[in-house]
Amino acid sequence: MHILVTGVAGFIGFHVAQALLARGETVIGVDNLNDYYDPALKHARLAQLTGQKGFSFQPVELADRDAVDALLVPASGVTHIIHLAAQAGVRYSLQNPHAYISANIVAQINLLEAVRRLPGLVHFVYASSSSVYGHAEKAPFAVTDRTDRPLSLYAATKKADELFHYTYAHLYRIPATGLRFFTVYGPWGRPDMAAFLFTKAILAGEPIRLFNGGDMRRDFTYIDDIVAGVLATLDHPPADTGEAPPHRVYNLGHNHPEKLTDFVAILEEALGRKAVLDLQPMQPGDVYETAADITESRRDLGFSPTTPLSVGLPKFIAWYREFYRV
Numbered sequence: 001m002h003i004l005v006t007g008v009a010g011f012i013g014f015h016v017a018q019a020l021l022a023r024g025e026t027v028i029g030v031d032n033l034n035d036y037y038d039p040a041l042k043h044a045r046l047a048q049l050t051g052q053k054g055f056s057f058q059p060v061e062l063a064d065r066d067a068v069d070a071l072l073v074p075a076s077g078v079t080h081i082i083h084l085a086a087q088a089g090v091r092y093s094l095q096n097p098h099a100y101i102s103a104n105i106v107a108q109i110n111l112l113e114a115v116r117r118l119p120g121l122v123h124f125v126y127a128s129s130s131s132v133y134g135h136a137e138k139a140p141f142a143v144t145d146r147t148d149r150p151l152s153l154y155a156a157t158k159k160a161d162e163l164f165h166y167t168y169a170h171l172y173r174i175p176a177t178g179l180r181f182f183t184v185y186g187p188w189g190r191p192d193m194a195a196f197l198f199t200k201a202i203l204a205g206e207p208i209r210l211f212n213g214g215d216m217r218r219d220f221t222y223i224d225d226i227v228a229g230v231l232a233t234l235d236h237p238p239a240d241t242g243e244a245p246p247h248r249v250y251n252l253g254h255n256h257p258e259k260l261t262d263f264v265a266i267l268e269e270a271l272g273r274k275a276v277l278d279l280q281p282m283q284p285g286d287v288y289e290t291a292a293d294i295t296e297s298r299r300d301l302g303f304s305p306t307t308p309l310s311v312g313l314p315k316f317i318a319w320y321r322e323f324y325r326v
């Protein structure tokens with residue numbers, strides 16, 4: 001396989017690339033190394049990949065149509081795509097909506113259009129998000145539940161990506177699978193997410209902000225479980241029977257939502273320090289609970305997440321302390 005991994009310097013892209021290289025695949029990694037969060041962390045992830053057999057990197061801005069066309073020429077030999085580059089984050093989409101249109105809409109269409117001209121693409125796997133469930137009527141969220149009531153522009157762009165892929169699978173038979181990730185955490189994680197923000201604040205003796213007074217539940221999913229799900233997806237492209245478009249969507253989540261306050265308690269124990277709590281009201285765009293129904297991913301992909309917070313969070317903290325020498 002020749003696999004294009006977009007967002008390879010990002011949290012999930014980095015781990016996915018590591019796993020692909022470990023099984024002997026050829027990985028062409030791309031990223032624009034933007035400064036949404038500290039680019040030094042992105043460079044450090046990239047440094048781990050650079051020099052490994054089968055890995056190459058190209059600094060590409062995916063919202064640049066010409067750059068994407070130049071990347072995905074037939075001579076590139078790309079047989080699979082794992083598209084993880086995006087403008088992530090729910091709250092930031094209130095501040096900088098245009099970043100989401102560029103990274104999540106324009107870039108996605110650039111890739112889909114380039115792929116139309118790429119012979120022999122076996123499978124296009126792309127990241128969606130649990131946020132597409134928006135105003136959910138029930139939990140856990142099933143892939144067949146309504147996803148037409150997004151609560152943030154981020155969620156709306158992720159839903160749009162699913163629709164674009166359906167259309168391209170229908171019109172041009174591009175086999176694709178969308179993965180709705182549920183709150184991923186782990187070593188080399190994202191600085192704008194709870195594990196990272198809270199760890200940093202607790203170590204500095206600063207308050208941590210808990211929205212909705214801490215009364216929230218998240219289906220926190222450990223990175224190794226997500227990577228296993230992404231690779232299993234890659235290996236199971238949807239069959240094209242000539243009838244329904246070759247496009248599917250799966251939930252990848254731990255299937256075991258935990259209270260934000262329990263999350264904090266595990267962090268406190270692993271860090272050996274008490275958190276100072278700053279209880280805040282519910283934020284616009286946030287949801288009270290996320291919970292993945294993984295019936296289909298378990299059945300079709302053998303997806304079987306195994307890592308509880310009590311195991312995963314201490315691994316994150318061990319990495320954090322070593323990386324930042326604190």
Ligand SMILES: NC(=O)c1ccc[n+]([C@@H]2O[C@H](COP(=O)([O-])OP(=O)(O)OC[C@H]3O[C@@H](n4cnc5c(N)ncnc54)[C@H](O)[C@@H]3O)[C@@H](O)[C@H]2O)c1
Nearest residue numbers: 007009010011012031032033034062085086127181183184
């Ligand atoms: N981490 C989670 O909990 C989570 C949950 C749901 C969905 N997702 C989705 O999974 C994917 C990966 O998320 P992540 O947590 O690794 O985020 P991340 O921000 O760490 O990684 C995304 C990478 O994409 C790159 N990128 C952004 N825009 C780009 C562009 N226009 N051109 C080229 N590169 C660009 C960034 O520089 C970054 O390195 C994203 O699509 C995200 O929306 C993540």
